[in-house]
Amino acid sequence: MSEYPKVEIREGLVSVIVPDLSKYIVGNRPEPAHAPVFYNPRMEVNRSLSTAIINGYIGYMNKAGITICEPLSGTGVRAVRYAREVNGVSRVIANDISERAYELIRLNVDKNGLNDVVSVYRDDANNLLLRLAREGGCDVVDIDPFGSPQPFIENSLRAVRDQGLLCVTATDVGVLSGKYPIKCVRRYGALPQKFPFRFEVGIRILISMIARYALSMDYGIQPLVSFLDGHYYRVCVLILKDRAYALETLRNLGYAYYRLSTLQRGFIPGYPIPTNTRYRLAGPLWIGNLWDAEFLMNHFMSNVKDYFSDRAREISKLIVEEALGPNIPYALTTEISRDLGRELPINDVIGVIRGLGYQAVRSHFHIKGFRTNADLLRVREVIIGK
Template sequence: MDNDTQIITEGLAKIRTGGNVFYNPVQEFNRDLSISVITAFAKHYSEEKLQKKSKGVNVIISNTGSDSVAEACTKCDDGISILEALSATGLRSIRYAKEIPRVKEIIANDISHRAVEDIKRNIVDNAVTNIVHPSHSDATLLMYQHRKENQFDVIDLDPYGCPSIFLDSAVQAIKDGGLLLITATDMAVLAGNTPETCYSKYGSISLRIKSCHEMALRILLQCIESHANRYGRYIVPLISLSADFYIRVFVRVYTGAYKCKFTTSKLAYVYHCTGCDSFALQPLGVLKKNEKNNKQVKFCIPTGPAVSQKCEHCGHSHHIGGPIWTDPIHSPDFVQEVLKTASDKLNTFKRIQGVLSVISEELLDVPLYYTLERLSGVIHVEMPSMLVLRSAILNAGFKVSFTHMNRTSIKTDAPTKVVWDIMRCWEKKHPISKKRCIENTPAFNILAQPPEKDYSFEMHPDANPESRKLGFVRFQENPLPHWGPGFKATAMVGDQKILKSKKNQGKRKREASQESVD
């Protein structure tokens, strides 16, 4: 065995890899969750086929697709076809073959010749040659080759960085009703550090706001929808996840030109106050029901803007971001299905259980969120406990939830005015020092306005969510070993490929030296 060879055991797979093919153990949660999602999807997809057959739709179903013989690591002739477009070691594809039932075929593709050699060896070692087939190709080219015939039921895109270059081909190579699994790791771009780069890659302006992780998910979803709409297709998100150093979405893709007309009503620009972090949404389109026929919908352009030139709460100006996806980012029914089918033998099962439980409690029709520390920090007031603030919102007659993206998140349908009124009432009970209330600051302008009513902070019976009562692992601590996205794989097309970091060493000095010579 080569000295550079690594032996990796994860789930039911055991693989060998050499050279600089990329493997990140932190992503085990990603792979475990993907297995759970595809397992639930495959079951649901099989049931949909049977329903279509019973309605007379011409769908070929063999007996091998029944629940009684649905076993992992066994080829199912009427099962799902999966493409892992960026396979690297082949670990994910092998785990899919060995741990997901109702699978017909898996294509494990990579552009690196050395990576494909690893994939071939690992497929044989794990005895999944009947299901997993290696492919040495450019991912986008491979998907374009499948856009008309032999489309895939599932396509998994887990690139290093931005996935946008793969989306055009992916939305064409997926079957009607198929599942796309897409990861993005360029969080600095999506979270507002470089909004101009975000626009060039995703067609949306990102903002540096406290709910940047949810905004990142919604930017990615609108980007996928935009690519799908060009071909008369649209998406339905099943689960949208922010975890560790990446975001991951699971969406179904459907065909329907008429349904694409609803897209503008699912998108909005975001007005973000630079002083108090309040936000408002400006939809791109609105739907109005026909007065004569409620089944008919009229597509209209909304009036705007949604805010005044200065923030009504603190008097500061706004930044404009987006467009972002404003429709639900999860399917509650599907989340429950994944919770039921997820195997407790997975190493990260407790985390899957906890995260999905929080997701199942999230408010679906409320984009973005506040954070407890920011609401308190803006007006320099003593921070209330999470249960106290949640109780105040519930006592006011509004809904509130956590989001899995932030342990101090406040997601609520209460108007921003009500949220600040509640904080004003809290400040009355816990007055701040006059030295901290400087004229024309957000704190001064917000506290200068009296609350419209006195809000109650009495403990509400629904303030403590079920996932918290049950003690689920809801918010993951930073895994110190191997933390972060790691380095990009260097086992690429040719042996002449060198690390970008090494290539750029001393670049500025070389350029300066060249300029002095010239």
């Protein structure tokens, strides 16, 4: 194996060899992209929650003996964790085009005694996905690239079986949430806006991109879990290879609007053309639910383990609570505190709204975010009147 500094780390129930990131410092912090094989310790939350999601999916769909494909494996830590921590997995396919990554994946598979479960390949990700599609496909395809997942979505949809699960990470949060709008138009075919809920706009654009690829194949999608964690989005959607589900998916595409004067926000149906153009719009994007609350409560939470990091367990609780809220874009405490001279704590705001008889839950998308079906101008008047 080609030599470079390595360390052994423990994550979940496995121990793996990874590049020593202390040797790849940029601006006083480790830079995973500079290491010979990509490994980001901050993605532990993503990897841990993904094991819980896939374990939940197996129970939800009553599956057994599933095959999971990870076409962009890096060090192999995710594939090895799936092989060890997912109950009812019969095969994990790990792949990376890099020779160094391929060598490291094989080392980590062998180190954890998983040679009978994990198959390791060195191929272009899209080539592998097309080959798997020809061979009958996989139950779960997990796309976790460095940057945009867009180049891999079409062939992932081919490789995932009917009623399979497609898990997608996007680390270009800035592009999706409005920092680089023209790049978002080029890459995702949608226009973001710097609305107060722009981080929700971003994840809905990501889901709509997956949905539009699926629609072109007469497939439908159903999001089970969606979340933002710092620098990345993560979505896990059921792929339903049936024209009836494609028609249902089409009804869940539209646009988001926001009016500063009234603080109104919401969704307008209609794809490719919105049914209402009086507002400044973001989209096209997914206007349906970001979560399946029944899946989260009955199948996901029971698979969130004690050995996950505090952050992983915290996000789990937040998204389950948020999934029970209304499907209306989140608001910020800064919006309703604007004329108050001070900013009310979020729990106080939620208490006021619930006191008025409306729904209100915290949003994990922003530390000051909450989801409500109340008229925000009325809430602001009540708060100022206090």
